[in-house]
Amino acid sequence: MTPPDLCAALIAARDALCSSRELLRGDELAALDAVLAPRSGTRARAPDRLATWLVSFAGEGRTDPVALADALAVAARLLAARRAGDTGHDALAALLLAIGELGAGAGAHPVPLSLGAPVLAALAAEAAGATHRVRPGRDGEQLAVPAVPLLARLAVSRQLTLAVGAAVGFPVVPTRMASYLVDLPGSMVAPHIDRDGWPLTAHLVLAHEPGVGRGSPLLVFDAGRPRPRRVRIRVGQTVVIRARGTLHGWGRLGGDELRTMTAIGFAPL
Amino acid sequence: MRCQATIRRLVRAGVLTAAAVAGVVATMSHAAAAPYPPGPTAVEEVDALDADPGDVGAVLAAGKRTPLQPCL
Numbered sequence: 608m609t610p611p612d613l614c615a616a617l618i619a620a621r622d623a624l625c626s627s628r629e630l631l632r633g634d635e636l637a638a639l640d641a642v643l644a645p646r647s648g649t650r651a652r653a654p655d656r657l658a659t660w661l662v663s664f665a666g667e668g669r670t671d672p673v674a675l676a677d678a679l680a681v682a683a684r685l686l687a688a689r690r691a692g693d694t695g696h697d698a699l700a701a702l703l704l705a706i707g708e709l710g711a712g713a714g715a716h717p718v719p720l721s722l723g724a725p726v727l728a729a730l731a732a733e734a735a736g737a738t739h740r741v742r743p744g745r746d747g748e749q750l751a752v753p754a755v756p757l758l759a760r761l762a763v764s765r766q767l768t769l770a771v772g773a774a775v776g777f778p779v780v781p782t783r784m785a786s787y788l789v790d791l792p793g794s795m796v797a798p799h800i801d802r803d804g805w806p807l808t809a810h811l812v813l814a815h816e817p818g819v820g821r822g823s824p825l826l827v828f829d830a831g832r833p834r835p836r837r838v839r840i841r842v843g844q845t846v847v848i849r850a851r852g853t854l855h856g857w858g859r860l861g862g863d864e865l866r867t868m869t870a871i872g873f874a875p876l
Numbered sequence: 877m878r879c880q881a882t883i884r885r886l887v888r889a890g891v892l893t894a895a896a897v898a899g900v901v902a903t904m905s906h907a908a909a910a911p912y913p914p915g916p917t918a919v920e921e922v923d924a925l926d927a928d929p930g931d932v933g934a935v936l937a938a939g940k941r942t943p944l945q946p947c948l
Contacts, residue, residue: 723923753939763931783934786944805946
């Protein structure tokens with residue numbers, strides 16, 4: 608008998624996957640159906656045991672682990688969006704622990720790298736030039752522009768690779784994927800895990816006009832906390848997110864707020 | 877705990893010496909505490925990016941065929 612909060616979150620995720628563009632690879636529904644099957648219930652109640660039970664569906668070929676992680680992330684996002692105190696926290700914690708295990712670890716870490724003013728200015732200028740012609744997408748979503756020469760150079764640079772490795776605590780290699788991201792006034796990035804192929808994502812903030820408020824923070828969900836950690840990243844600072852194992856998002860920008868940053872991919876060596 | 881008891885029995889039986897056990901423990905403690913990597917532990921100020929041109933070309937090419945955004 609699966610705990611009602613967790614069961615409800617999984618069913619809500621299934622509904623969301625059925626009714627929207629959230630169907631990603633086609634295997635997510637099968638993953639949730641396996642977990643929700645009548646015979647697959649669990650008597651476990653503690654979040655860590657529930658997480659172990661969830662992760663067990665990825666073993667022995669029962670479901671695709673990538674699809675399972677994506678589906679659990681939808682459930683976690685829907686549960687995290689509820690604001691009813693601590694209700695459902697054990698279920699959310701179980702989902703976050705399971706996502707962390709499927710994604711080989713969770714966390715967001717400051718990257719010990721400081722770009723000199725000329726390099727930072729050149730990147731900001733390149734980003735401004737590359738993104739100014741891009742039109743907003745649907746629903747004011749985050750804009751993305753593929754890497755151009757200087758960003759491409761940063762993405763595979765020895766210095767950033769070493770610094771990202773130092774931040775996460777193990778050696779990494781660039782995935783050779785990078786883009787500039789622009790967050791428009793009033794937009795937000797809902798909690799999510801990054802798509803398959805982005806296990807470690809480095810964000811360097813290049814420009815941020817916070818407007819009258821404190822500015823949109825990075826939101827990092829942690830199984831040990833009822834609410835997400837709010838991390839403010841200043842211009843010139845870089846953070847690396849263990850992005851397949853960490854539910855994360857960006858808070859809503861103010862009406863006069865604008866931010867440009869990088870997304871640069873790395874993977875464990 | 878079971879492992880410690882076994883090691884104590886082996887030391888008492890003379891199969892292992894206490895010095896050897898202490899050496900192994902010291903090595904393991906050092907490995908666990910060793911920082912990664914030997915390079916930058918403090919913030920490194922970078923004025924010129926050191927990258928292989930072939931890798932840079934691969935990033936530029938990848939942008940034309942893979943999803944741009946990491947978030948779903």
